[in-house]
Amino acid sequence: MARAAARPIVVQKYGGTSVGSAERMLEVSNIVKSSLDHNRVIVVLSAMSSTKKAEGTTSRLLEAAKEVLKPNSQRYLDIIDIIEEGHLKTVENAVTKGPAYDDVVRDVKAECQRLRSFMSAAEVIDEISPRSRDVMISTGEKLSARIFAALLQSQGVEAVYVNLDKLVEEQFDEKAIDQTFYDYLTNRLTDILGKCTDTQVPIVTGYLGPVPGSILTTIGRGYTDLTAALIAVGVKAQEVQIWKEVDGIFTADPRKAPKARLLSSISPEEAAELTYYGSEVIHPFTMEQVIRASIPIRIKNAFKPEGNGTVIVPDGWRPPQHAESIEDFTPGGTRIPKPSAASLSTPPHHAPTSHPNGFAEDDEKRPTAVTIKDNVIVLNVHSNRKSVSHGFFAHIFLALDRYGIVVDLISTSEVHVSMALSPNVKEVKLERALIELRKYGTVDVIRNMAILSLVGKQMRNMVGIAGLMFETLAKHNVNIEMISQGASEINISCVIEEESAQAALRAIHDECILGEYVE
Ligand SMILES: Nc1ncnc2c1ncn2[C@@H]1O[C@H](COP(=O)(O)OP(=O)(O)O)[C@@H](O)[C@H]1O
Numbered sequence: 001m002a003r004a005a006a007r008p009i010v011v012q013k014y015g016g017t018s019v020g021s022a023e024r025m026l027e028v029s030n031i032v033k034s035s036l037d038h039n040r041v042i043v044v045l046s047a048m049s050s051t052k053k054a055e056g057t058t059s060r061l062l063e064a065a066k067e068v069l070k071p072n073s074q075r076y077l078d079i080i081d082i083i084e085e086g087h088l089k090t091v092e093n094a095v096t097k098g099p100a101y102d103d104v105v106r107d108v109k110a111e112c113q114r115l116r117s118f119m120s121a122a123e124v125i126d127e128i129s130p131r132s133r134d135v136m137i138s139t140g141e142k143l144s145a146r147i148f149a150a151l152l153q154s155q156g157v158e159a160v161y162v163n164l165d166k167l168v169e170e171q172f173d174e175k176a177i178d179q180t181f182y183d184y185l186t187n188r189l190t191d192i193l194g195k196c197t198d199t200q201v202p203i204v205t206g207y208l209g210p211v212p213g214s215i216l217t218t219i220g221r222g223y224t225d226l227t228a229a230l231i232a233v234g235v236k237a238q239e240v241q242i243w244k245e246v247d248g249i250f251t252a253d254p255r256k257a258p259k260a261r262l263l264s265s266i267s268p269e270e271a272a273e274l275t276y277y278g279s280e281v282i283h284p285f286t287m288e289q290v291i292r293a294s295i296p297i298r299i300k301n302a303f304k305p306e307g308n309g310t311v312i313v314p315d316g317w318r319p320p321q322h323a324e325s326i327e328d329f330t331p332g333g334t335r336i337p338k339p340s341a342a343s344l345s346t347p348p349h350h351a352p353t354s355h356p357n358g359f360a361e362d363d364e365k366r367p368t369a370v371t372i373k374d375n376v377i378v379l380n381v382h383s384n385r386k387s388v389s390h391g392f393f394a395h396i397f398l399a400l401d402r403y404g405i406v407v408d409l410i411s412t413s414e415v416h417v418s419m420a421l422s423p424n425v426k427e428v429k430l431e432r433a434l435i436e437l438r439k440y441g442t443v444d445v446i447r448n449m450a451i452l453s454l455v456g457k458q459m460r461n462m463v464g465i466a467g468l469m470f471e472t473l474a475k476h477n478v479n480i481e482m483i484s485q486g487a488s489e490i491n492i493s494c495v496i497e498e499e500s501a502q503a504a505l506r507a508i509h510d511e512c513i514l515g516e517y518v519e
Protein backbone atom coordinates (compact mmCIF):
# COMPACT_ATOMS: atom_id res chain seq x y z
CA MET A 1 0.00 0.00 0.00
CA ALA A 2 2.88 2.37 0.80
CA ARG A 3 4.16 1.98 -2.77
CA ALA A 4 0.72 2.67 -4.23
CA ALA A 5 0.38 5.79 -2.09
CA ALA A 6 3.59 7.16 -3.55
CA ARG A 7 2.31 7.01 -7.10
CA PRO A 8 1.64 10.51 -8.42
CA ILE A 9 -2.00 11.33 -9.08
CA VAL A 10 -3.15 12.22 -12.57
CA VAL A 11 -6.64 13.57 -13.19
CA GLN A 12 -7.90 12.55 -16.63
CA LYS A 13 -10.94 14.27 -18.06
CA TYR A 14 -12.53 12.79 -21.16
CA GLY A 15 -14.79 14.92 -23.37
CA GLY A 16 -18.17 13.77 -24.65
CA THR A 17 -17.03 12.55 -28.07
CA SER A 18 -14.08 10.68 -26.53
CA VAL A 19 -16.57 8.45 -24.69
CA GLY A 20 -19.37 8.77 -27.24
CA SER A 21 -19.81 5.06 -28.06
CA ALA A 22 -18.97 1.60 -26.75
CA GLU A 23 -15.90 1.45 -29.02
CA ARG A 24 -14.69 4.85 -27.81
CA MET A 25 -15.23 3.89 -24.16
CA LEU A 26 -13.24 0.69 -24.67
CA GLU A 27 -10.36 2.67 -26.17
CA VAL A 28 -10.46 5.12 -23.28
CA SER A 29 -10.43 2.20 -20.84
CA ASN A 30 -7.12 1.12 -22.41
CA ILE A 31 -5.67 4.59 -21.86
CA VAL A 32 -6.77 4.55 -18.23
CA LYS A 33 -5.41 1.06 -17.62
CA SER A 34 -2.02 1.85 -19.11
CA SER A 35 -1.83 4.99 -16.96
CA LEU A 36 -2.44 2.89 -13.87
CA ASP A 37 0.95 1.25 -14.33
CA HIS A 38 2.58 4.46 -13.12
CA ASN A 39 -0.09 6.66 -11.60
CA ARG A 40 -3.09 6.83 -9.43
CA VAL A 41 -5.78 7.96 -11.83
CA ILE A 42 -8.95 9.91 -11.20
CA VAL A 43 -11.25 9.91 -14.23
CA VAL A 44 -13.71 12.74 -14.87
CA LEU A 45 -16.28 12.22 -17.59
CA SER A 46 -18.48 14.37 -19.71
CA ALA A 47 -21.83 13.24 -21.10
CA MET A 48 -21.65 11.01 -24.18
CA SER A 49 -21.69 12.72 -27.62
CA SER A 50 -21.74 10.27 -30.50
CA THR A 51 -20.69 12.73 -33.20
CA LYS A 52 -20.44 16.29 -32.00
CA LYS A 53 -21.29 18.22 -28.87
CA ALA A 54 -24.28 19.97 -30.45
CA GLU A 55 -25.90 16.54 -30.92
CA GLY A 56 -24.65 15.00 -27.68
CA THR A 57 -26.55 13.95 -24.57
CA THR A 58 -26.29 17.34 -22.83
CA SER A 59 -27.71 19.10 -25.88
CA ARG A 60 -30.53 16.54 -26.07
CA LEU A 61 -31.31 17.03 -22.40
CA LEU A 62 -31.49 20.78 -22.90
CA GLU A 63 -33.80 20.24 -25.86
CA ALA A 64 -36.00 17.94 -23.75
CA ALA A 65 -36.13 20.59 -21.03
CA LYS A 66 -37.45 23.11 -23.59
CA GLU A 67 -40.06 20.62 -24.82
CA VAL A 68 -41.42 20.15 -21.29
CA LEU A 69 -42.79 23.69 -21.34
CA LYS A 70 -44.48 23.40 -24.74
CA PRO A 71 -48.22 22.85 -24.38
CA ASN A 72 -49.51 19.40 -25.33
CA SER A 73 -46.06 18.12 -26.27
CA GLN A 74 -44.77 14.87 -24.89
CA ARG A 75 -41.70 15.00 -27.10
CA TYR A 76 -39.47 15.23 -24.05
CA LEU A 77 -40.44 11.65 -23.25
CA ASP A 78 -39.37 10.55 -26.74
CA ILE A 79 -36.01 12.29 -26.22
CA ILE A 80 -35.52 10.47 -22.90
CA ASP A 81 -36.35 7.17 -24.65
CA ILE A 82 -33.67 7.87 -27.27
CA ILE A 83 -31.13 8.73 -24.56
CA GLU A 84 -31.97 5.57 -22.61
CA GLU A 85 -31.80 3.37 -25.69
CA GLY A 86 -28.41 4.78 -26.73
CA HIS A 87 -26.90 4.30 -23.29
CA LEU A 88 -28.26 0.75 -22.93
CA LYS A 89 -26.78 -0.10 -26.32
CA THR A 90 -23.42 1.21 -25.11
CA VAL A 91 -23.70 -0.97 -22.01
CA GLU A 92 -24.47 -3.98 -24.14
CA ASN A 93 -21.48 -3.45 -26.40
CA ALA A 94 -18.97 -2.30 -23.81
CA VAL A 95 -19.62 -4.05 -20.52
CA THR A 96 -18.83 -7.74 -20.17
CA LYS A 97 -21.84 -9.77 -18.98
CA GLY A 98 -21.82 -10.45 -15.25
CA PRO A 99 -22.79 -8.68 -12.00
CA ALA A 100 -21.37 -5.29 -13.13
CA TYR A 101 -23.46 -5.54 -16.30
CA ASP A 102 -26.68 -6.36 -14.48
CA ASP A 103 -26.16 -3.55 -11.98
CA VAL A 104 -25.46 -0.92 -14.60
CA VAL A 105 -28.47 -1.88 -16.76
CA ARG A 106 -30.65 -1.48 -13.66
CA ASP A 107 -29.03 1.87 -12.77
CA VAL A 108 -29.30 3.33 -16.29
CA LYS A 109 -33.00 2.45 -16.41
CA ALA A 110 -33.56 3.88 -12.92
CA GLU A 111 -31.73 7.13 -13.79
CA CYS A 112 -33.82 7.60 -16.94
CA GLN A 113 -36.99 6.84 -15.02
CA ARG A 114 -36.04 9.46 -12.41
CA LEU A 115 -35.58 11.96 -15.22
CA ARG A 116 -39.01 11.13 -16.70
CA SER A 117 -40.66 11.68 -13.31
CA PHE A 118 -38.74 14.91 -12.76
CA MET A 119 -39.63 16.31 -16.18
CA SER A 120 -43.26 15.23 -15.85
CA ALA A 121 -43.45 17.10 -12.53
CA ALA A 122 -41.99 20.18 -14.23
CA GLU A 123 -44.62 19.81 -16.97
CA VAL A 124 -47.40 19.79 -14.37
CA ILE A 125 -46.18 22.92 -12.61
CA ASP A 126 -45.28 24.40 -16.02
CA GLU A 127 -41.98 25.75 -14.79
CA ILE A 128 -38.30 24.90 -15.03
CA SER A 129 -36.07 26.83 -12.69
CA PRO A 130 -32.34 27.17 -13.49
CA ARG A 131 -31.71 24.71 -10.66
CA SER A 132 -34.09 22.09 -12.02
CA ARG A 133 -32.55 22.46 -15.48
CA ASP A 134 -29.17 21.73 -13.84
CA VAL A 135 -30.64 18.59 -12.29
CA MET A 136 -31.89 17.54 -15.74
CA ILE A 137 -28.54 17.99 -17.48
CA SER A 138 -26.72 16.16 -14.67
CA THR A 139 -28.27 12.95 -16.05
CA GLY A 140 -25.79 13.03 -18.97
CA GLU A 141 -22.67 12.81 -16.82
CA LYS A 142 -24.29 10.39 -14.36
CA LEU A 143 -25.06 7.93 -17.16
CA SER A 144 -21.64 8.11 -18.82
CA ALA A 145 -19.69 7.85 -15.55
CA ARG A 146 -21.86 5.02 -14.27
CA ILE A 147 -21.41 3.03 -17.49
CA PHE A 148 -17.66 3.65 -17.68
CA ALA A 149 -17.25 2.52 -14.06
CA ALA A 150 -19.12 -0.71 -14.89
CA LEU A 151 -16.99 -1.24 -17.99
CA LEU A 152 -13.78 -1.01 -15.95
CA GLN A 153 -15.23 -3.20 -13.19
CA SER A 154 -16.13 -5.85 -15.77
CA GLN A 155 -12.46 -5.78 -16.83
CA GLY A 156 -11.26 -6.33 -13.27
CA VAL A 157 -10.35 -2.73 -12.42
CA GLU A 158 -11.42 -1.52 -8.99
CA ALA A 159 -13.43 1.40 -10.38
CA VAL A 160 -15.77 3.41 -8.16
CA TYR A 161 -18.59 5.56 -9.53
CA VAL A 162 -18.55 9.01 -7.86
CA ASN A 163 -21.66 11.12 -8.39
CA LEU A 164 -21.12 14.79 -7.55
CA ASP A 165 -24.74 15.89 -7.74
CA LYS A 166 -24.76 16.63 -3.98
CA LEU A 167 -21.41 18.39 -3.98
CA VAL A 168 -22.79 21.81 -3.03
CA GLU A 169 -24.33 21.51 0.43
CA GLU A 170 -24.28 25.14 1.54
CA GLN A 171 -26.10 28.22 0.30
CA PHE A 172 -24.08 30.66 -1.79
CA ASP A 173 -25.16 33.96 -3.18
CA GLU A 174 -25.22 33.58 -6.95
CA LYS A 175 -23.94 37.14 -7.38
CA ALA A 176 -20.89 36.33 -5.28
CA ILE A 177 -19.45 33.29 -6.97
CA ASP A 178 -15.80 33.87 -6.34
CA GLN A 179 -12.69 32.02 -5.22
CA THR A 180 -14.29 31.29 -1.84
CA PHE A 181 -16.89 29.22 -3.66
CA TYR A 182 -14.28 27.39 -5.73
CA ASP A 183 -12.21 26.74 -2.59
CA TYR A 184 -15.33 25.30 -0.97
CA LEU A 185 -15.83 22.99 -3.96
CA THR A 186 -12.18 21.94 -3.84
CA ASN A 187 -12.43 21.06 -0.15
CA ARG A 188 -15.62 19.09 -0.71
CA LEU A 189 -14.01 17.20 -3.58
CA THR A 190 -10.97 16.44 -1.41
CA ASP A 191 -13.28 15.02 1.27
CA ILE A 192 -15.28 12.92 -1.17
CA LEU A 193 -12.30 11.55 -3.09
CA GLY A 194 -10.36 11.07 0.14
CA LYS A 195 -12.81 8.25 0.93
CA CYS A 196 -11.45 6.23 -2.01
CA THR A 197 -8.57 3.90 -1.28
CA ASP A 198 -5.24 4.06 -3.12
CA THR A 199 -6.12 1.10 -5.27
CA GLN A 200 -9.52 2.37 -6.34
CA VAL A 201 -10.06 4.34 -9.54
CA PRO A 202 -12.72 7.01 -9.02
CA ILE A 203 -14.92 7.61 -12.08
CA VAL A 204 -16.35 11.03 -11.37
CA THR A 205 -19.30 12.83 -12.97
CA GLY A 206 -17.99 16.00 -14.61
CA TYR A 207 -21.23 17.64 -13.50
CA LEU A 208 -20.36 19.26 -10.20
CA GLY A 209 -23.68 19.87 -8.54
CA PRO A 210 -26.28 22.59 -8.75
CA VAL A 211 -24.14 25.69 -8.88
CA PRO A 212 -25.73 28.90 -7.56
CA GLY A 213 -27.42 30.70 -10.44
CA SER A 214 -27.25 27.49 -12.57
CA ILE A 215 -24.22 25.72 -13.95
CA LEU A 216 -24.94 26.91 -17.48
CA THR A 217 -25.05 30.61 -16.63
CA THR A 218 -22.40 30.65 -13.90
CA ILE A 219 -19.90 28.32 -15.56
CA GLY A 220 -21.30 27.49 -19.01
CA ARG A 221 -21.04 24.48 -21.33
CA GLY A 222 -17.80 22.58 -21.00
CA TYR A 223 -17.98 22.70 -17.18
CA THR A 224 -16.36 19.27 -16.78
CA ASP A 225 -12.89 20.77 -17.44
CA LEU A 226 -13.39 22.93 -14.36
CA THR A 227 -14.43 19.91 -12.29
CA ALA A 228 -11.22 18.15 -13.30
CA ALA A 229 -9.17 21.23 -12.39
CA LEU A 230 -10.78 21.59 -8.96
CA ILE A 231 -10.23 17.90 -8.24
CA ALA A 232 -6.58 18.21 -9.31
CA VAL A 233 -6.10 21.11 -6.91
CA GLY A 234 -7.84 19.22 -4.10
CA VAL A 235 -5.87 16.00 -4.44
CA LYS A 236 -2.60 17.81 -5.33
CA ALA A 237 -2.39 16.02 -8.64
CA GLN A 238 0.79 16.10 -10.62
CA GLU A 239 -1.05 16.84 -13.86
CA VAL A 240 -4.54 17.36 -15.25
CA GLN A 241 -5.08 15.75 -18.61
CA ILE A 242 -7.90 16.98 -20.81
CA TRP A 243 -8.54 14.30 -23.42
CA LYS A 244 -10.33 15.60 -26.48
CA GLU A 245 -10.69 15.07 -30.20
CA VAL A 246 -7.92 17.46 -31.13
CA ASP A 247 -4.16 16.91 -30.75
CA GLY A 248 -3.74 19.90 -28.45
CA ILE A 249 -3.58 23.68 -28.90
CA PHE A 250 -2.49 24.79 -32.36
CA THR A 251 -1.11 28.10 -33.59
CA ALA A 252 -4.63 28.63 -35.05
CA ASP A 253 -7.81 26.59 -35.35
CA PRO A 254 -6.62 23.73 -37.60
CA ARG A 255 -10.00 23.63 -39.33
CA LYS A 256 -9.53 27.22 -40.48
CA ALA A 257 -5.76 27.52 -40.98
CA PRO A 258 -4.40 24.45 -42.80
CA LYS A 259 -0.80 25.32 -41.94
CA ALA A 260 -1.51 25.53 -38.18
CA ARG A 261 1.12 23.81 -36.01
CA LEU A 262 0.68 22.01 -32.74
CA LEU A 263 2.18 23.86 -29.79
CA SER A 264 4.03 21.57 -27.42
CA SER A 265 3.55 23.99 -24.54
CA ILE A 266 1.89 27.31 -23.82
CA SER A 267 1.48 29.62 -20.81
CA PRO A 268 -1.85 29.71 -18.94
CA GLU A 269 -2.27 33.40 -19.78
CA GLU A 270 -1.94 32.70 -23.48
CA ALA A 271 -4.28 29.72 -23.25
CA ALA A 272 -6.82 31.86 -21.38
CA GLU A 273 -6.71 34.61 -24.04
CA LEU A 274 -7.11 32.05 -26.82
CA THR A 275 -10.03 30.34 -25.14
CA TYR A 276 -11.78 33.61 -24.44
CA TYR A 277 -11.32 34.90 -27.96
CA GLY A 278 -12.69 31.94 -29.87
CA SER A 279 -10.34 28.96 -29.59
CA GLU A 280 -12.20 27.22 -26.83
CA VAL A 281 -10.10 24.12 -26.53
CA ILE A 282 -10.62 24.05 -22.77
CA HIS A 283 -13.04 25.86 -20.51
CA PRO A 284 -11.67 29.33 -19.67
CA PHE A 285 -12.15 28.96 -15.89
CA THR A 286 -9.93 25.89 -15.77
CA MET A 287 -6.68 27.76 -16.10
CA GLU A 288 -7.10 30.05 -13.10
CA GLN A 289 -7.66 27.17 -10.70
CA VAL A 290 -4.67 25.12 -11.69
CA ILE A 291 -2.37 28.13 -12.03
CA ARG A 292 -3.09 28.89 -8.39
CA ALA A 293 -1.93 25.42 -7.45
CA SER A 294 0.85 25.35 -10.05
CA ILE A 295 -0.39 22.19 -11.76
CA PRO A 296 0.27 21.66 -15.48
CA ILE A 297 -2.66 20.89 -17.79
CA ARG A 298 -2.02 18.58 -20.71
CA ILE A 299 -4.39 18.51 -23.67
CA LYS A 300 -4.37 15.20 -25.49
CA ASN A 301 -6.23 13.51 -28.31
CA ALA A 302 -8.20 10.46 -27.18
CA PHE A 303 -8.30 9.28 -30.80
CA LYS A 304 -4.49 9.49 -31.06
CA PRO A 305 -3.20 8.80 -27.53
CA GLU A 306 0.40 8.36 -28.71
CA GLY A 307 0.75 12.12 -29.38
CA ASN A 308 2.46 14.38 -26.85
CA GLY A 309 -0.36 16.92 -26.74
CA THR A 310 0.08 20.49 -25.49
CA VAL A 311 1.08 21.28 -21.92
CA ILE A 312 -0.18 24.47 -20.29
CA VAL A 313 2.72 25.22 -17.98
CA PRO A 314 2.08 27.55 -15.02
CA ASP A 315 4.57 30.39 -14.54
CA GLY A 316 7.19 29.49 -12.02
CA TRP A 317 6.28 25.82 -12.32
CA ARG A 318 9.17 23.58 -11.42
CA PRO A 319 9.34 19.98 -12.55
CA PRO A 320 9.17 17.47 -9.73
CA GLN A 321 12.49 16.27 -8.30
CA HIS A 322 12.86 13.37 -10.70
CA ALA A 323 12.80 15.65 -13.76
CA GLU A 324 15.19 18.48 -14.54
CA SER A 325 12.96 20.29 -17.02
CA ILE A 326 9.59 20.11 -18.68
CA GLU A 327 11.23 17.94 -21.33
CA ASP A 328 12.02 15.36 -18.67
CA PHE A 329 8.81 15.66 -16.77
CA THR A 330 6.21 13.01 -17.13
CA PRO A 331 3.59 12.26 -14.54
CA GLY A 332 4.83 8.71 -14.25
CA GLY A 333 7.52 9.83 -11.87
CA THR A 334 10.44 8.44 -13.84
CA ARG A 335 12.83 10.15 -16.17
CA ILE A 336 12.33 8.72 -19.61
CA PRO A 337 14.41 9.01 -22.72
CA LYS A 338 13.24 10.96 -25.76
CA PRO A 339 10.49 8.83 -27.24
CA SER A 340 10.82 6.69 -30.31
CA ALA A 341 7.65 6.12 -32.32
CA ALA A 342 7.28 2.71 -30.71
CA SER A 343 7.74 3.95 -27.15
CA LEU A 344 4.93 6.46 -27.60
CA SER A 345 2.31 3.79 -27.18
CA THR A 346 1.92 4.34 -23.42
CA PRO A 347 -0.19 7.47 -23.49
CA PRO A 348 0.73 9.54 -20.43
CA HIS A 349 4.45 8.90 -20.90
CA HIS A 350 5.63 11.46 -23.36
CA ALA A 351 8.22 14.12 -23.47
CA PRO A 352 7.47 17.54 -24.95
CA THR A 353 10.37 18.66 -27.04
CA SER A 354 10.16 22.42 -27.32
CA HIS A 355 10.88 25.30 -25.00
CA PRO A 356 8.52 25.54 -21.97
CA ASN A 357 7.34 29.04 -22.88
CA GLY A 358 5.53 27.78 -25.94
CA PHE A 359 8.14 28.75 -28.54
CA ALA A 360 10.74 26.72 -30.23
CA GLU A 361 14.08 28.49 -29.67
CA ASP A 362 14.17 30.09 -33.11
CA ASP A 363 10.56 31.27 -32.89
CA GLU A 364 11.04 33.43 -29.82
CA LYS A 365 10.35 36.64 -31.68
CA ARG A 366 6.99 35.49 -33.00
CA PRO A 367 3.51 35.51 -31.48
CA THR A 368 2.18 32.16 -30.28
CA ALA A 369 -1.25 31.86 -31.90
CA VAL A 370 -4.08 33.66 -33.64
CA THR A 371 -7.79 33.20 -33.08
CA ILE A 372 -11.16 34.42 -34.29
CA LYS A 373 -14.38 35.02 -32.43
CA ASP A 374 -17.42 35.19 -34.75
CA ASN A 375 -20.92 36.59 -34.34
CA VAL A 376 -19.77 39.85 -32.84
CA ILE A 377 -21.86 43.03 -32.84
CA VAL A 378 -20.14 46.41 -32.60
CA LEU A 379 -21.81 49.38 -30.94
CA ASN A 380 -20.44 52.86 -31.59
CA VAL A 381 -21.79 55.47 -29.21
CA HIS A 382 -21.06 59.16 -29.84
CA SER A 383 -21.82 61.32 -26.83
CA ASN A 384 -24.41 64.06 -27.18
CA ARG A 385 -22.15 66.01 -24.78
CA LYS A 386 -24.94 66.59 -22.26
CA SER A 387 -22.84 64.92 -19.60
CA VAL A 388 -19.16 64.96 -18.74
CA SER A 389 -17.10 62.02 -19.87
CA HIS A 390 -17.09 59.97 -16.67
CA GLY A 391 -20.88 60.22 -16.49
CA PHE A 392 -21.06 59.20 -20.14
CA PHE A 393 -19.09 55.99 -19.60
CA ALA A 394 -20.90 55.18 -16.36
CA HIS A 395 -24.29 55.45 -18.06
CA ILE A 396 -23.22 53.30 -20.98
CA PHE A 397 -21.90 50.45 -18.85
CA LEU A 398 -24.76 50.56 -16.39
CA ALA A 399 -27.20 50.24 -19.28
CA LEU A 400 -25.32 47.26 -20.72
CA ASP A 401 -25.02 45.61 -17.31
CA ARG A 402 -28.75 45.97 -16.71
CA TYR A 403 -29.42 43.79 -19.76
CA GLY A 404 -26.61 41.34 -19.08
CA ILE A 405 -24.68 42.40 -22.20
CA VAL A 406 -20.99 41.54 -22.05
CA VAL A 407 -18.38 43.70 -23.77
CA ASP A 408 -15.37 41.83 -25.16
CA LEU A 409 -13.37 44.75 -26.53
CA ILE A 410 -13.56 48.45 -26.08
CA SER A 411 -11.89 51.48 -27.58
CA THR A 412 -12.63 55.03 -26.44
CA SER A 413 -12.06 58.74 -26.74
CA GLU A 414 -13.60 61.30 -24.42
CA VAL A 415 -16.85 61.53 -26.35
CA HIS A 416 -16.92 58.29 -28.26
CA VAL A 417 -16.93 54.64 -27.33
CA SER A 418 -16.76 51.58 -29.59
CA MET A 419 -17.61 48.23 -28.07
CA ALA A 420 -17.50 44.72 -29.48
CA LEU A 421 -20.21 42.70 -27.75
CA SER A 422 -19.78 39.08 -26.74
CA PRO A 423 -21.69 36.77 -29.12
CA ASN A 424 -25.17 35.42 -28.42
CA VAL A 425 -26.60 38.70 -27.17
CA LYS A 426 -30.35 38.27 -26.85
CA GLU A 427 -32.04 40.50 -29.44
CA VAL A 428 -34.77 41.69 -27.04
CA LYS A 429 -32.18 42.70 -24.45
CA LEU A 430 -30.10 44.50 -27.06
CA GLU A 431 -33.14 46.45 -28.28
CA ARG A 432 -33.91 47.55 -24.72
CA ALA A 433 -30.30 48.50 -24.05
CA LEU A 434 -30.23 50.54 -27.27
CA ILE A 435 -33.25 52.56 -26.15
CA GLU A 436 -31.33 53.54 -23.01
CA LEU A 437 -28.04 54.15 -24.77
CA ARG A 438 -29.70 56.54 -27.21
CA LYS A 439 -30.41 58.87 -24.29
CA TYR A 440 -26.68 59.53 -24.07
CA GLY A 441 -25.73 59.86 -27.70
CA THR A 442 -26.15 58.52 -31.20
CA VAL A 443 -25.63 54.79 -31.53
CA ASP A 444 -24.51 52.80 -34.59
CA VAL A 445 -25.04 49.05 -34.54
CA ILE A 446 -22.76 47.04 -36.83
CA ARG A 447 -23.53 43.35 -37.16
CA ASN A 448 -21.74 40.30 -38.62
CA MET A 449 -18.34 41.24 -37.28
CA ALA A 450 -15.50 39.10 -35.90
CA ILE A 451 -12.71 39.70 -33.41
CA LEU A 452 -9.28 38.71 -34.66
CA SER A 453 -6.74 38.30 -31.84
CA LEU A 454 -3.02 37.72 -32.06
CA VAL A 455 -1.74 36.24 -28.81
CA GLY A 456 1.76 35.67 -27.45
CA LYS A 457 3.60 36.06 -24.19
CA GLN A 458 6.66 37.33 -26.03
CA MET A 459 4.61 40.17 -27.53
CA ARG A 460 5.21 42.16 -24.35
CA ASN A 461 8.71 42.83 -25.63
CA MET A 462 8.14 42.71 -29.37
CA VAL A 463 8.55 45.96 -31.19
CA GLY A 464 6.65 46.32 -34.44
CA ILE A 465 4.32 43.36 -34.12
CA ALA A 466 1.16 45.52 -34.20
CA GLY A 467 2.58 47.25 -37.29
CA LEU A 468 3.17 43.91 -38.96
CA MET A 469 -0.30 42.68 -38.08
CA PHE A 470 -2.09 45.72 -39.49
CA GLU A 471 0.16 45.94 -42.51
CA THR A 472 -0.63 42.30 -43.30
CA LEU A 473 -4.36 42.96 -42.99
CA ALA A 474 -4.08 46.03 -45.22
CA LYS A 475 -2.15 44.03 -47.82
CA HIS A 476 -5.01 41.52 -47.89
CA ASN A 477 -7.63 44.31 -48.15
CA VAL A 478 -9.13 43.58 -44.77
CA ASN A 479 -11.04 46.56 -43.42
CA ILE A 480 -10.52 47.18 -39.68
CA GLU A 481 -13.50 48.50 -37.74
CA MET A 482 -11.84 48.79 -34.33
CA ILE A 483 -8.49 48.14 -32.68
CA SER A 484 -7.67 47.25 -29.11
CA GLN A 485 -4.21 46.78 -27.74
CA GLY A 486 -2.93 47.19 -24.26
CA ALA A 487 -5.67 45.76 -22.04
CA SER A 488 -3.67 42.58 -22.10
CA GLU A 489 -0.02 42.90 -22.95
CA ILE A 490 -0.10 39.54 -24.64
CA ASN A 491 -3.02 40.18 -27.00
CA ILE A 492 -3.57 42.55 -29.91
CA SER A 493 -7.14 42.41 -31.16
CA CYS A 494 -9.09 44.08 -33.90
CA VAL A 495 -12.63 43.85 -35.19
CA ILE A 496 -13.15 42.99 -38.85
CA GLU A 497 -16.04 41.88 -41.03
CA GLU A 498 -17.01 38.27 -40.46
CA GLU A 499 -16.88 37.46 -44.16
CA SER A 500 -13.17 38.31 -44.36
CA ALA A 501 -12.32 36.61 -41.05
CA GLN A 502 -11.11 33.24 -42.37
CA ALA A 503 -8.84 34.79 -44.99
CA ALA A 504 -7.52 37.29 -42.43
CA LEU A 505 -6.82 34.51 -39.93
CA ARG A 506 -4.85 32.55 -42.52
CA ALA A 507 -2.88 35.61 -43.63
CA ILE A 508 -1.98 36.62 -40.07
CA HIS A 509 -1.16 33.05 -39.17
CA ASP A 510 1.11 32.39 -42.11
CA GLU A 511 2.80 35.79 -42.18
CA CYS A 512 3.05 36.87 -38.52
CA ILE A 513 3.38 33.46 -36.84
CA LEU A 514 5.05 31.26 -39.41
CA GLY A 515 7.05 34.18 -40.75
CA GLU A 516 6.09 33.67 -44.38
CA TYR A 517 5.80 37.41 -44.87
CA VAL A 518 6.12 38.69 -48.40
CA GLU A 519 6.40 42.38 -49.33
N1 LIG B 1 -5.94 27.05 -31.51
C1 LIG B 1 -6.65 25.92 -31.57
N2 LIG B 1 -6.07 24.74 -31.35
C2 LIG B 1 -6.77 23.58 -31.38
N3 LIG B 1 -8.09 23.52 -31.63
C3 LIG B 1 -8.74 24.67 -31.86
C4 LIG B 1 -8.05 25.92 -31.84
N4 LIG B 1 -8.95 26.88 -32.08
C5 LIG B 1 -10.14 26.29 -32.25
N5 LIG B 1 -10.02 24.96 -32.13
C6 LIG B 1 -11.13 24.00 -32.31
O1 LIG B 1 -11.55 23.58 -31.03
C7 LIG B 1 -12.16 22.32 -31.14
C8 LIG B 1 -11.92 21.60 -29.86
O2 LIG B 1 -11.95 20.27 -29.97
P1 LIG B 1 -13.21 19.33 -29.69
O3 LIG B 1 -12.77 18.46 -28.60
O4 LIG B 1 -13.57 18.71 -30.98
O5 LIG B 1 -14.36 20.32 -29.25
P2 LIG B 1 -15.59 20.16 -28.25
O6 LIG B 1 -15.04 20.11 -26.85
O7 LIG B 1 -16.33 21.42 -28.53
O8 LIG B 1 -16.33 18.91 -28.64
C9 LIG B 1 -11.52 21.66 -32.37
O9 LIG B 1 -12.55 21.25 -33.21
C10 LIG B 1 -10.71 22.73 -33.04
O10 LIG B 1 -10.99 22.87 -34.40
Ligand SMILES: N[C@@H](CC(=O)OP(=O)(O)O)C(=O)O
Pocket: 014, 015, 016, 017, 046, 047, 053, 056, 058, 059, 140, 206, 220, 221, 222, 223, 224, 225
Ligand atom coordinates in the same frame (compact mmCIF):
# COMPACT_ATOMS: atom_id res chain seq x y z
N1 LIG C 1 -21.49 17.71 -21.17
C1 LIG C 1 -21.36 19.10 -20.93
C2 LIG C 1 -20.10 19.45 -20.19
C3 LIG C 1 -18.78 19.32 -20.86
O1 LIG C 1 -17.80 19.61 -20.23
O2 LIG C 1 -18.69 18.93 -22.15
P1 LIG C 1 -17.29 18.58 -22.98
O3 LIG C 1 -16.35 17.89 -22.06
O4 LIG C 1 -17.73 17.69 -24.10
O5 LIG C 1 -16.71 19.89 -23.42
C4 LIG C 1 -21.55 19.92 -22.20
O6 LIG C 1 -21.87 19.36 -23.22
O7 LIG C 1 -21.40 21.11 -22.14
